Amino acid sequence: MVGVMDDNRLYAIGEVARRTGLSVSAIRFYSDEGVVPPVEVTAGGHRLYDVHAIARLEFVSTLRELDAGLEDIRRLLAGGLTLTELATAHLSRLDDQVRRIRSRQAVLRTIARQHTEAEQVVLLHKLAGMSDEDRDRLMDDFWSEISEGLQVSPDFLGLMRNGPLVLPDEPSAEQLEAWIELADLLRNADFRREVREALRETFSGPGAAMMTxxxxxxxxxxxxxxxxxxxxxxxxxxxxxxxxxxxxxxxxxxxxxxxxxxxxxxxxxxxxxxxxxxxxxxxxxxxxxxxxxxxxxxxxxxxxxxxxxxxxxxxxxxxxxxxxxxxxxxxxx
Incomplete structure (x- = not known):
């Protein structure tokens, strides 16, 4: 068991490693990078650390486990960055990574479920990564084609379309998979033709003009x-x-x-x-x-x-x- 540390004592790198759980090579790396230098280096080249340096090593190790970048940690310890700023910036990067991972998961699930051909994989990946503007353009093209010649009021057409289609900032796997399937369908000429014919049949009967x-x-x-x-x-x-x-x-x-x-x-x-x-x-x-x-x-x-x-x-x-x-x-x- 690691005992109570003495504020007035200097500790050799091996004991620092035992107390912090870090490897000796990791402690040397942080020293060489200037992140947590030793308090003293003996004539024989042995690095010594006090309790404050050990606490800093544990802090750095925790930040690294949270995947914080070494340069950001160096700036934080030098006073050029606050902990809140570091956490906010790193959280934003992690959010981006999570979105990319969810997108990849959705693509892979779709590939596995649909037994996708190799040439379709690139398309599925592009569909998952579409921007809101790209989605709007695809939806606009779809509705322009299927509603051409449809005898309904513009207001009813807007009601059918139901406004812009926007994925939430943190879409679920189900939402991403639904978007990939929908985007693939919207680009499909046969699907557009089937929807157009279905709408023509629905809104060509008696009373359709009044209901729409x-x-x-x-x-x-x-x-x-x-x-x-x-x-x-x-x-x-x-x-x-x-x-x-x-x-x-x-x-x-x-x-x-x-x-x-x-x-x-x-x-x-x-x-x-x-x-x-x-x-x-x-x-x-x-x-x-x-x-x-x-x-x-x-x-x-x-x-x-x-x-x-x-x-x-x-x-x-x-x-x-x-x-x-x-x-x-x-x-x-």
């Missing part, structure tokens, strides 16, 4: 705001039969009453409460369908939901049951 009009988009957005309030209330643990629950139920009833041209009544609220639970059931079924569907546009939506995090949010915080309870509670005075 700017007026209907505005109605969708109003409904989304109400559902967002219900979601926030549920997250906060607000009871469905609270005053806030009543307020949200009133807003939802007025919103659907305007669309359906149906006056408010206890019977209408009871029906809406039941309908909301049906929406929840259909929503859960659609989430399962996303995982296995071969429909090109459904797969596109599924991958986008994974990348932007809405798939996780939808699974964790669906407010349908809460809203249904609020509607039922609002029937009573």
């Amino acid at each position: 009009s700017s007026k209907m988009v505005a109605a969708f957005e109003r409904g989304g705001v109400i559902m967002g309030r219900a979601q926030e209330a549920q997250r906060a643990g607000t009871p469905a039969d609270s005053p806030l629950g009543r307020e949200i139920a009133d807003a939802y009833t007025a919103y659907l009453g305007e669309i359906a041209e149906t006056p408010d009544s206890p019977a209408f609220r009871e029906k809406l409460a039941a309908d909301v639970l049906d929406i929840e059931r259909l929503h859960l079924e659609s989430l399962e369908e996303y995982k296995t569907s071969t429909d090109p546009y459904t797969r596109y939506q599924s991958l986008v939901a994974i990348i932007d995090g809405s798939a996780r949010q939808a699974a964790e915080f669906m407010p349908f049951a809460w809203l249904s309870a609020a509607l039922k509670a609002s029937v009573s005075p």
Whole structure:
């Protein structure tokens, strides 16, 4: 066991090594680099260290184990850099390394899962490392091609596209893998053709013009705001039969009453409460369908939901049951 150290004593390099756990060669290296020089060198060339030098060696060793650079450590010990500045700069470098490692993991998982051909490996690596601007350009090209000639309002087209697609600063492996798959699909001419044909078929039937009009988009957005309030209330643990629950139920009833041209009544609220639970059931079924569907546009939506995090949010915080309870509670005075 290493004993208590004497502040007034000088220690030979072998004993310093035993006390710090560093090798003799490592201690010599730090001495030769001027990071932690010995306090004294004897006539016979033996290096001696006091307790302060030993403490500095342990500090340097800890920083090196945290992968801090030798030059940064030298600047820190010389007073040219604070410990906070060193930690911040090194953390930034480590974050970059983590992002690169996650990207490589996603590429390798994709290669293993898809039995990727050798010539595709370079492409997959490039797709994983795309910038936000590159992703925007790829998405713009995709939507310009598949929406050409589509008889829907610009507002509805924007709703379908769902804004810019941005990976978070620290994407999960699932998000990176979803992006690689999506980017590969967006570049695929057959996939673009299939999505374009699916959208033509969906929005060419009777009633499509009305359902995709700017007026209907505005109605969708109003409904989304109400559902967002219900979601926030549920997250906060607000009871469905609270005053806030009543307020949200009133807003939802007025919103659907305007669309359906149906006056408010206890019977209408009871029906809406039941309908909301049906929406929840259909929503859960659609989430399962996303995982296995071969429909090109459904797969596109599924991958986008994974990348932007809405798939996780939808699974964790669906407010349908809460809203249904609020509607039922609002029937009573």
